[in-house]
Amino acid sequence: MLKNTKQKFGLITKLFHWLSAITIFGLFALGYWMVDLDYYSQWYQTAPHWHESIGILLLIATIARLVWRYINIKPAAIDTHSMAVQRSSAIVHGILYLMLVLMMFSGYLIPTADERVISVFSWFDVPSLGQLFANQEDVAGAIHKYGSYAIIAIAILHALGALKHHFIDKDDTLKRMIK
Secondary structure (H helix, E strand, C coil): CCCCCCCCCCHHHHHHHHHHHHHHHHHHHHHHHHCCCCCCCCCCCHHHHHHHHHHHHHHHHHHHHHHHHHHCCCCCCCCCCCHHHHHHHHHHHHHHHHHHHHHHHHHHHHHHCCCCCEEECCCEEECCCCCCCCCHHHHHHHHHHHHHHHHHHHHHHHHHHHHHHHHCCCCCHHHHHHC
């Protein structure tokens, strides 16, 4: 089943979810590692290229995911979830989407501040908007750095919440995103 039903998530929604999760944690690890590279490292040029390319592909996937979410039905809340749980879930998901967009936009502003394009694995180029404000690469870099820690923390809390629902509440929250 590709589409969502009123009871469960479809394959496309699950693929978007898990692809995003794996990519976000992978980009965080790559970014954390590459900031300490020096000019003489063989990865000095390659690691940022991979980070930027994967980030742009994640942006495209996130836009597709949001469109899919909009045109597809959303499964009903689990009967045992209180209104507070439902609201907090909606808030956390909203924050995650907002953080994703913030991370990708700030990440885009760093290398493009000096008019460079971002070449996505040499498949296509994403043009620069130029320098939109003073010290763009530094401001965007700080937002990207601290935002990355925030999104990882929120994603970990999200995962812990799913595990709590599975092991303590013994409901189908996690199963609906896996099976």
